[in-house]
């Protein structure tokens with residue numbers, strides 16, 4: 001069977017494509033309803049959207065130029081954040097989103113030299129770093145097991161296309177988290193840091209930092225690569 005950069009075979013690939021298509025429908029409806037605003041990417045406000053970016057960007061060494069893949073870039077909100085916060089650092093940015101409606105809004109607002117956007121569910125290039133804010137959160141109606149297969153595949157794709165490492169956030173499971181009994185409805189995927197930190201350490205031989213102290217019911221993983229990227233076949 002043919003394998004992709006992330007290592008998924010054709011059968012896995014068609015399940016992933018089905019999930020991606022439902023995720024696309026969910027977020028495309030969101031942005032159609034609320035426009036290029038935090039609500040349009042299912043966040044409650046700009047302040048918490050930015051707080052997530054702060055955590056994710058702790059991955060990057062901003063003392064020298066670097067390339068960055070933003071997986072699930074939405075309408076491109078990370079771009080003005082980078083311009084404000086890291087104004088003196090040269091960042092070759094690529095925003096990737098499976099929703100065409102998101103990418104067309106992102107392009108209209110922010111496309112320019114070193115700021116490109118593509119419609120895709122994985123990065124077409126290897127960059128120094130990848131970040132993903134919110135792509136694992138909304139399980140669009142799948143059994144927990146199927147959603148976790150999807151999460152593993154997305155992590156593998158990020159690992160395969162990140163020279164130095166990647167960062168990703170999750171909703172943290174708490175005692176009052178909603179139960180996972182009804183897979184037929186869209187809901188938040190809650191989890192605990194240890195599960196995915198251990199997975200990344202084991203599957204990618206990576207060094208993982210967990211950030212969980214930023215005042216939200218979420219956590220961020222900074223996954224540092226310890227071995228070179230394998231060239232694509």
Ligand SMILES: C[S@@+](CC[C@H](N)C(=O)[O-])C[C@H]1O[C@@H](n2cnc3c(N)ncnc32)[C@H](O)[C@@H]1O
Pocket residue numbers: 020023024027028041042043049071072073074075076077078096097098099102120121122132133134135136154
């Ligand atoms: C919660 S929104 C966050 C958008 C943006 N990261 C931000 O913080 O403003 C998640 C975005 O990721 C996109 N997305 C979800 N899963 C994806 C995947 N596997 N590949 C590419 N984009 C994805 C959705 O279409 C949506 O625009």
